[in-house]
Amino acid sequence: MKRDxxxxxxxxxxxxxxxxxxxxxxxxxxxxxxxxxxxxxxxxRIMDDVQVLLRRLFQTENRLTFPVSGTxxxxxxxxxxxxxxxxxxAAITVAGHFGARLAEMARRAGAEVIALEAxxxxxxxxEAARRALRGKKIKVLGVTHGETSTGVLHELDPFRRVADExxxxxxxxxxxxxxxxxxxxxxxxxxxxFTGSQKCLSAPPGLGPLTAGPRVEEALRAxxxxxxxxxxxxxxxxxxxxxxxxxxHTAPISMVYALREALRMVEEEGLPARWERHRRNQQALVAGxxxxxxxxxxxPGQRMWTVTxxxxxxxxxxxxxxxxxxxxxxxxxxGGFGELKGRAxxxxxxxxxxxxxxxxxxxxxx
Amino acid sequence: MKRDxxxxxxxxxxxxxxxxxxxxxxxxxxxxxxxxxxxxxxxxRIMDDVQVLLRRLFQTENRLTFPVSGTxxxxxxxxxxxxxxxxxxAAITVAGHFGARLAEMARRAGAEVIALEAxxxxxxxxEAARRALRGKKIKVLGVTHGETSTGVLHELDPFRRVADExxxxxxxxxxxxxxxxxxxxxxxxxxxxFTGSQKCLSAPPGLGPLTAGPRVEEALRAxxxxxxxxxxxxxxxxxxxxxxxxxxHTAPISMVYALREALRMVEEEGLPARWERHRRNQQALVAGxxxxxxxxxxxPGQRMWTVTxxxxxxxxxxxxxxxxxxxxxxxxxxGGFGELKGRAxxxxxxxxxxxxxxxxxxxxxx
Numbered sequence: 262m263k264r265d266x267x268x269x270x271x272x273x274x275x276x277x278x279x280x281x282x283x284x285x286x287x288x289x290x291x292x293x294x295x296x297x298x299x300x301x302x303x304x305x306r307i308m309d310d311v312q313v314l315l316r317r318l319f320q321t322e323n324r325l326t327f328p329v330s331g332t333x334x335x336x337x338x339x340x341x342x343x344x345x346x347x348x349x350x351a352a353i354t355v356a357g358h359f360g361a362r363l364a365e366m367a368r369r370a371g372a373e374v375i376a377l378e379a380x381x382x383x384x385x386x387x388e389a390a391r392r393a394l395r396g397k398k399i400k401v402l403g404v405t406h407g408e409t410s411t412g413v414l415h416e417l418d419p420f421r422r423v424a425d426e427x428x429x430x431x432x433x434x435x436x437x438x439x440x441x442x443x444x445x446x447x448x449x450x451x452x453x454x455f456t457g458s459q460k461c462l463s464a465p466p467g468l469g470p471l472t473a474g475p476r477v478e479e480a481l482r483a484x485x486x487x488x489x490x491x492x493x494x495x496x497x498x499x500x501x502x503x504x505x506x507x508x509x510h511t512a513p514i515s516m517v518y519a520l521r522e523a524l525r526m527v528e529e530e531g532l533p534a535r536w537e538r539h540r541r542n543q544q545a546l547v548a549g550x551x552x553x554x555x556x557x558x559x560x561p562g563q564r565m566w567t568v569t570x571x572x573x574x575x576x577x578x579x580x581x582x583x584x585x586x587x588x589x590x591x592x593x594x595x596g597g598f599g600e601l602k603g604r605a606x607x608x609x610x611x612x613x614x615x616x617x618x619x620x621x622x623x624x625x626x627x
Numbered sequence: 628m629k630r631d632x633x634x635x636x637x638x639x640x641x642x643x644x645x646x647x648x649x650x651x652x653x654x655x656x657x658x659x660x661x662x663x664x665x666x667x668x669x670x671x672r673i674m675d676d677v678q679v680l681l682r683r684l685f686q687t688e689n690r691l692t693f694p695v696s697g698t699x700x701x702x703x704x705x706x707x708x709x710x711x712x713x714x715x716x717a718a719i720t721v722a723g724h725f726g727a728r729l730a731e732m733a734r735r736a737g738a739e740v741i742a743l744e745a746x747x748x749x750x751x752x753x754e755a756a757r758r759a760l761r762g763k764k765i766k767v768l769g770v771t772h773g774e775t776s777t778g779v780l781h782e783l784d785p786f787r788r789v790a791d792e793x794x795x796x797x798x799x800x801x802x803x804x805x806x807x808x809x810x811x812x813x814x815x816x817x818x819x820x821f822t823g824s825q826k827c828l829s830a831p832p833g834l835g836p837l838t839a840g841p842r843v844e845e846a847l848r849a850x851x852x853x854x855x856x857x858x859x860x861x862x863x864x865x866x867x868x869x870x871x872x873x874x875x876h877t878a879p880i881s882m883v884y885a886l887r888e889a890l891r892m893v894e895e896e897g898l899p900a901r902w903e904r905h906r907r908n909q910q911a912l913v914a915g916x917x918x919x920x921x922x923x924x925x926x927p928g929q930r931m932w933t934v935t936x937x938x939x940x941x942x943x944x945x946x947x948x949x950x951x952x953x954x955x956x957x958x959x960x961x962g963g964f965g966e967l968k969g970r971a972x973x974x975x976x977x978x979x980x981x982x983x984x985x986x987x988x989x990x991x992x993x
Contacts (some may be wrong), residue, residue, distance in 0.1 A: 266676045266891055269884055272669060281880060284662045292881065294637040295648045296831060300960045303638055310632045330833070331697045331858065334876035338858045355835050366857045437802040459877060465662060465880030467696070467833055489855040491732045492697065492704045510700035511825060513833030515658065516882065518635055525632055531652060593664045 270553070274587075276616070277623055278595040279409040279437060279568045279607050281459035281466050282614040284519075284579060287355050288464055291522035292515045298442075299511045308502065311517055314524035318462075319454055319472045321446035325351065325495065326503035328520055329469035330513055333436040333457025336469025338366050339457060339493040340432050340453050341403070347371030349400035352393075352429065354385040354420070357410035358598045363403045363434055369490075377444045381600065382411050382558040382570075387419035391426065399429040400480075407438040409607065410598040412570030413559045414442075416608050430476055436460060439470070440527050441539040441567040441611055452476050458516070461539070461567055463612030464523035468517045523612075539566040542620050549624040558605060568609045579603060582627075590626040640953075641980070643989055644800040644961040645775040645803060645934045645973050647825035647832050650885075654830055657888035658881045665877045671795065674868065677883055680890035681776045684805060684828075684898075685820055687812035687839045691861065694886055695835035695867035696879055699823025700801040702835025704732050705859040706798050706819050707769070710843060712852045713737030715766035718759075718795065720751040720786070723776035729769045729800055736855075738766065746925040747966065748777050748936075753785035757792065765795040766846075773804040775973065776964040778936030780808075783815050796842055798913045802826060805836070806893050807905040807977055818842050824882070827905070827933055829978030830889035833882045833892040841854050889978075905932040908976050915990040934975045936963070945969060948993075956992040 276283050297304040301411040308327075315326045341363065345351055351367040354360050368374045377393060379517040380386040394402075404415050410560060417433060424431040430452040435444055439454070441461030446454050455474040459466035473495065481496055488494040492510065501509040527535060543566045546601040550571055558570045573579040579596060580603070586592040597605030612618065642649050663670040674693075681692045696701040706728065711717055717733040718946045720726050722745040743759060745751040760768075768790040770781050783799060790797040796818040801810055805820070807827030812820050819839040825832035839861065847862055854860040858876065867875040893901060909932045913923060916937055922935045924936045939945040945962060946969070963971030976985065 264679055266680055266887070267885060268657070269657050269660050269673070270883070271663060271673075273661045275664055275665065276662060276664060278664050281662050281664060284881075289659050291635050293655050294635050295639045296642060296647050296825075297637060297640055298642060298644050298647065298961075301640065301953070302962075307635070307637075313630055314632055331701065335697065335858050338856065342856075347690075367838070369853065369855050369857055371855075400763060457877070459662075465879065465881035466665070466877045469880055487735065489735050489737075490704065490708075490859075491728070492701050492859075493734055493856075510698050511647060511823070511832040512739070513831065513879075513882070514644050514696065514825075515650075515831035515885075516833055516879070519881075521632070521635060528632070553981060562734065587667070593667060595664075595666075607646070 272591055275592045275619060275622065277608055277610065277614055278593045279621060280457065280611060282463045282609065282611040284463055284465055285299055285526060285613045287526060288356045288519050288522045291518045296520050297514055299514065300506065300508060304514065305506055306524060307517060307521060312502070313519050314521065314528060315472065318524060319446040320448065321472050323446065323472045323474050325478060325499055328458065328517065329471050330510060332466050333455065333469045336433065336455035336471045337363060337434060338497065339471060340455055341366040341370045342488050342490050342493050343495045344401050344430055344432060344480060345370040345372040346452060346484055349402060350375065350398065351401040352390070352399050353403040354405055354415055356413050357408040359408055359410055359434060360405045363464050367401065367403060369439055382413065383560060383606065384413045385413050386528045390420065391423045394423060394427050395425055399427040400434050402429040403432045404445065405434045407442070407565035407567060409437045409568045410556055410608065411601070412565050412568050413563055414565045417451065421450055429535055430480060437455040437567050438565065440535060442565065443536055444556060446472055458520050462523045465516065466521045467513055468520050488548045495580055510587065523546050539610065539615050542615050542617060543569060545617065545620045546608065546610060549620065565613045568607055570605055570607045573604055579606060586626055592623060592626055638957055641958045641985060642982055642990065643974050643985060644959045645975045646823065646977060648829045648975065648977040650829055650831055651979050652891060653892065657884045660884050664870065664931045665879055665880065666874060670880065671872055673883060673887060677887050677890065678868070680887065680894060681838065684890060684893060685812040686814065687838050689812065689838045689840045690820050691844060691865055692838040694824065694883065695837050696876060697835055698822045698832050699821065699835045702821035702837045703800060705837060705861065706821055707732040707736045708854050710767050710796055710798060710819060710846060710860045711736040711738040712850055716741065716764065717767040717769060718743055718765050719769040720771055721779055722751050722771065722779050723774040725774055725776055725800060726771045729771060729870065731845050733767065733769060748779065750779045750781050750928060750929045753789055756786070760789060760793045763793055765793040767798050768795040769798045771800045772810065773931035773933060775803045775934045777924055778934050778973065779929050779932050780931045783817065787816055796846060803930065803933050806901060808931065809902055812838055824886050828889045828893065830885045831882065833879055835887050840888060860933045875970050901972050905976065905981050908983060909935060909979050911983065911986045912974065912976060915986065933977045934973055936971055936973045939970055939972055945972060952992055958989060958992055
């Protein structure tokens with residue numbers, strides 16, 4: 262029997278998971294702008310705008326700054342596939358699922374991978390990393406800024422020093438932090454940084470903003486082998502996003518409109534104010550949870566501000582609680598990953614979703 | 628000086644290039660549906676709908692049918708990266724730019740590539756292909772259904788017979804034809820077929836619908852090496868789009884809404900009626916152009932219905948004409964590629980853009 266596919270009906274969720282976050286109506290309206298061709302002079306101007314705004318978000322002068330035409334994971338793969346080739350060694354902080362993903366992509370790019378592991382629920386110790394890498398020639402040191410599977414934060418400056426000691430490019434996964442926590446690509450000398458459109462920027466998912474500095478450009482020129490991926494090859498993509506505007510592939514036009522508007526909203530709020538909003542609301546969330554006896558997994562000082570991962574009360578069917586939050590209150594939070602499955606909740610307060618009202622509503626509903 | 632990035636203002640274009648095409652207001656409205664998490668049961672249902680609708684578009688029962696989270700080129704790379712590995716040989720029809728891209732991706736996937744070339748502006752002759760491949764063991768025969776750089780069409784059935792003779796998987800690039808010209812994946816025994824959201828389907832760019840049959844699944848299981856790309860690895864992506872719904876990456880939610888609505892419109896019109904609309908409007912376009920002494924490059928019988936490539940009148944500055952069409956009439960058409968640069972126009976009549984009114988308006992404006 263033929264299944265009838267009716268009109269689209271979607272319930273209005275309050276998105277307090279680890280992304281996507283809620284999208285502001287201004288961003289939705291921007292998506293409705295008329296479709297343009299990807300080589301239309303008007304669209305090329307919009308690309309310029311987006312690049313200017315992304316440089317302000319990342320706080321960088323990097324020429325090579327643009328949104329990868331895919332999700333945050335696509336930007337992650339772009340990073341690894343371009344910076345690494347067979348014969349290289351990469352060291353990756355593995356404090357959870359997303360560090361493991363970064364390591365996996367480095368391995369698939371042909372690199373030998375040194376996993377810098379952390380005890381469950383805590384951050385990788387930069388001193389331990391330094392000892393593990395002493396005397397080794399490392400091409401890329403990959404650091405997950407915010408590990409959303411455990412809520413753990415890696416401070417970047419100590420890892421920059423480790424990278425300097427082994428001559429490595431510092432590649433930072435800021436998928437769940439850019440726009441929500443302090444991050445300054447040039448001042449912190451991050452060689453390559455990427456994020457996703459749907460987390461602290463609160464555009465819909467589908468773009469992976471990325472910035473790469475001069476040392477990465479040099480590394481690209483020095484490659485002995487071609488990048489295996491045509492779609493993610495930075496040297497050719499940048500002929501489109503760079504000065505030449507040579508056709509590579511069709512950019513996701515409406516998503517670029519959305520990202521532009523979301524970045525304008527970031528700029529209007531101002532990065533410091535935006536970071537402070539994320540810090541303050543998470544503090545309120547943690548205080549409220551602790552009052553119920555629910556503790557974050559990451560120790561104080563190692564916590565992301567944007568995604569909080571807590572251990573669920575013993576004996577509780579955590580999935581049932583989440584299902585009730587979703588069905589009765591339209592609130593989405595996420596469960597745990599891997600060994601935290603069934604034993605943790607992950608609560609995101611990112612971008613548009615990060616409001617006092619949402620904190621109160623969530624705590625009340627819980 | 629700090630550049631001020633103001634409100635988004637986009638002129639309303641009539642998109643008669645080789646894609647993107649114009650987007651219907653129904654599709655825009657669907658994109659405004661509230662954001663959902665990528666594992667929300669409501670979103671999983673929408674994924675089911677999209678898969679059902681894509682199977683109807685491709686006319687297939689293939690389980691492995693879903694939109695790749697990137698543009699048509701991402702789907703193209705998914706095809707080559709999964710079907711091929713080092714040691715394999717691929718034969719690719721190269722009748723223009725997009726055939727060459729397919730060959731390039733096959734090469735980057737590690738395969739030895741036999742380019743089946745055509746004289747400029749015409750289709751690859753299946754008989755010549757048969758002779759070139761006789762006695763060779765070919766893993767993939769890649770055919771560009773519509774080569775949008777020249778407007779040339781490849782009939783698929785003769786290539787299916789060639790593929791059968793050398794035991795090859797038939798992979799079809801239907802980026803600019805699916806939904807606009809007859810294509811029947813199961814009846815034509817196409818092993819893998821992909822398209823783009825922004826051509827004859829008239830959703831915004833950003834998704835690459837793909838379908839792969841049992842012989843491709845078998846080839847995936849028989850691979851000796853891992854797919855180099857994590858993002859495009861079908862075996863893991865299908866745990867999300869397949870029955871298990873295991874998280875892989877965050878789907879581009881709003882784009883999936885848009886594609887769902889665009890596919891509903893395809894279904895309401897009906898494939899045969901939609902194909903006929905594309906055929907009829909192109910006939911009118913060609914008749915009008917021929918009356919002005921402007922001839923398609925592809926010989927009759929080798930023409931796509933959806934993109935028409937014509938030689939520009941001698942001595943004419945074709946770029947200037949295109950600029951005037953854009954500036955004065957808001958009409959976008961495209962120029963030629965490669966050796967046709969400066970000597971050709973490419974006029975697309977796809978999906979929502981493919982109307983009698985647009986044909987008349989374009990001919991009148993020209």
